[in-house]
Amino acid sequence: MITLNKETIAIKREQDVVFFRNRVNEYAEKIKMGLVNKTKLLTAASELVRNMLIYAKEGKVICEIVTISALQTGIRLTFIDNGPGIADIDKAMTDGYTTGKSLGLGLPGAKRLVNIFDVKTVKGKGTTISITKWKNG
């Protein structure tokens, strides 16, 4: 996978979510991602960035345009925080499980919305989630 474009966005307040989403939208438009895929990516990004704000209070997101072949480009977003980490990742990935008050669909839902979903979490140290959505597919 080759990275073509890279940008880091800091997330500190709820207002940053809107800015961040607009940036992702711009990236998606730049690579001419379709409307449905774009909406899926934006929704997944929105879920994860909200989780970051709720559980870790702040963090950062690395936005990249990645490519594996001349035909397939996509967007990879890496969410990095230094929050409390996820205690039980298997449980967290099940529908309807939440330690907060939400619907418990954020993580499993985001996974269904993107092509590649990768979580690394260390309890007490923080969580890194990386998602990739291809332009087609």
Next chain:
Amino acid sequence: MALSIGQLLQKKSKTVLESWINIQLQDDGLKEELLSNQEIRKQSEEFLHSVISILKKEDSQNTESPEFEKAAEILTEISTSRAMQGYTPRETGVFVFGLKEAFLSVLEKEFKDSLVPYADSQKINKLIDALAILTFETFISSREEVILRQTSEISEISTPVIRVWDGILALPIIGTLDSARTQVVMENLLMKIVETESTIAILDISGVPAVDSLVAQHLIKTVSATRLMGAECIISGIRPEIAQTIVHLGIDLANINTKASLAHALRSAFMMLKLEVRKTVEKPKF
């Protein structure tokens, strides 16, 4: 006995002022239409005197002396008013840093052949830098104030509840639904339901850019609250891409009455109220 730096500058304050104003006027970024020559002169003169009075003191680095506070006050006022008028930080910066240049150029002439004593120029440098930092702090905080005020204004004007028919309310939601916003929307809606004795509320989400699980949760809460009030809630404006995303996310909206567009929602509201909209047929005239 040689004069101290403060006294020396006091003596030369006229020259300093002239050269400082010249520096300000020469800067390309200055917006003459916003600030007249006299105003610059007045602001500069006032500030210059307060700075010289700091320099005359022994402890010129003391940021808690009454002299420093006086200068800070003047500077805060200038910086705030410039931020409100839409000045760029550069223009405000030139105001403060120009003074340093003016001081040093006057001192240079004064000392002629020998160099300006290091301690003295350091003193001026440190003082002006401290004041410049203060300028930017106030400049940015007053800008942020403007932004905050606009944010609260936007959230207030963007949640109207419209009575579209007897007993039917419409609520177009534009922008992101966060917790604070949902609270406002719900409050407005419930109040209006009581006020107008409506039995149907249409929530139109065509203006919501992304529907994630949090937004969905807020919508579900609003619908349940409306039902508790004895009114039915229809959610309209679900675009195709949003419908797909909701399904993938696994959000269950099956218990909620949803429609693709506001027109559809209105039609079904009419049906619920057993109302009919018909085209009148004109009777042919003989």
